Amino acid sequence: MTTDGFDKFKGSHDYVTSEALRNAVNVAIALKRPLLVRGEPGTGKTLLAHSIAKGIDKKLIVWNIKSTTKAQEGLYVYDTVQRLNDSRFGDKDISDIRQYIKLGKLGEAFVSKEEIVLLIDEIDKADIEFPNDLLNEIDEMSFYIPETGETTVTVHRPIVVITSNAEKELPDAFLRRCIFHYIEFPDPALMEEIIKVHFPDIRDNLLHQALATFYSLRKIDDFRKKPSTSELIDWIRVLIASSTPDEVIPSEIPFAGTLLKKEADHAYFVNNYMKKMRTTKTADGYETLR
Ligand SMILES: Nc1ncnc2c1ncn2[C@@H]1O[C@H](COP(=O)(O)OP(=O)(O)O)[C@@H](O)[C@H]1O
Ligand SMILES: [Mg+2]
Numbered sequence: 001m002t003t004d005g006f007d008k009f010k011g012s013h014d015y016v017t018s019e020a021l022r023n024a025v026n027v028a029i030a031l032k033r034p035l036l037v038r039g040e041p042g043t044g045k046t047l048l049a050h051s052i053a054k055g056i057d058k059k060l061i062v063w064n065i066k067s068t069t070k071a072q073e074g075l076y077v078y079d080t081v082q083r084l085n086d087s088r089f090g091d092k093d094i095s096d097i098r099q100y101i102k103l104g105k106l107g108e109a110f111v112s113k114e115e116i117v118l119l120i121d122e123i124d125k126a127d128i129e130f131p132n133d134l135l136n137e138i139d140e141m142s143f144y145i146p147e148t149g150e151t152t153v154t155v156h157r158p159i160v161v162i163t164s165n166a167e168k169e170l171p172d173a174f175l176r177r178c179i180f181h182y183i184e185f186p187d188p189a190l191m192e193e194i195i196k197v198h199f200p201d202i203r204d205n206l207l208h209q210a211l212a213t214f215y216s217l218r219k220i221d222d223f224r225k226k227p228s229t230s231e232l233i234d235w236i237r238v239l240i241a242s243s244t245p246d247e248v249i250p251s252e253i254p255f256a257g258t259l260l261k262k263e264a265d266h267a268y269f270v271n272n273y274m275k276k277m278r279t280t281k282t283a284d285g286y287e288t289l290r
Pocket of ligand 1: 046135194
């Protein structure tokens with residue numbers, strides 16, 4: 001079998017990929033279908049799109065989805081407010097409506113003269129209609145702008161990467177039309193590689209103490225938000241900057257606030273975990289942790 005088109009993406013030096021993920025990316029590129037990546041926060045979904053763009057040397061356009069985002073506004077919006085303002089207060093010629101047509105990220109991706117990578121980040125944030133509407137726009141690519149009577153021309157189908165957090169279900173019709181890949185939360189061995197990408201000179205002992213502590217915290221089911229990769233990276237950065245001795249990492253978990261972002265989780269941690277540690281009375285009678 002010729003592999004032409006199936007091995008375009010080989011990864012990038014700052015992003016750790018599995019072979020299965022690289023294959024999914026290459027299949028999506030070759031078949032010109034959107035790649036849908038799902039996984040918990042911190043599994044590198046957003047960074048993947050950056051890595052693809054870098055790896056195959058294309059420009060990246062990022063469309064961050066919000067709860068109110070509609071597929072149509074990804075194509076373009078007609079800025080009537082600006083036009084009204086110009087007609088009232090300016091001496092500008094407002095007869096050319098084209099100047100008030102503002103392309104959205106999808107529109108920008110479609111009219112781009114070069115092939116680009118389009119990241120549609122966190123699709124699960126929008127309402128239930130959004131995924132199917134979006135795929136219709138992506139299938140059609142060209143779009144008609146009634147306000148100007150023009151139809152846009154698409155030269156290249158963008159390479160589309162769509163990310164979604166694991167919890168929310170997406171419509172079946174949508175899933176059928178995408179190439180799907182689920183990124184598992186990294187196991188300790190893979191996480192070691194990821195951390196080394198960010199801290200190439202990290203000492204082995206520090207790395208192992210931090211990872212062991214991190215994975216033991218992730219086992220606590222009562223946390224509302226388990227610490228994920230971003231928090232681990234921040235925490236390790238603080239541990240290095242503060243020259244914390246390795247041996248206190250698992251026993252005291254210094255700078256736990258970097259790992260646990262929810263107040264309730266931090267309180268749970270202090271009450272259930274830290275209580276096991278020795279406490280001392282200060283002069284004013286309060287107990288403090290040592
Ligand atoms: N495979 C990986 N290689 C390198 N860094 C990674 C990888 N996965 C996650 N990271 C790091 O973890 C953090 C979270 O990644 P991100 O792409 O924002 O995750 P997600 O979008 O899945 O929530 C980033 O700081 C990123 O640098
Ligand atoms: Mg993300």
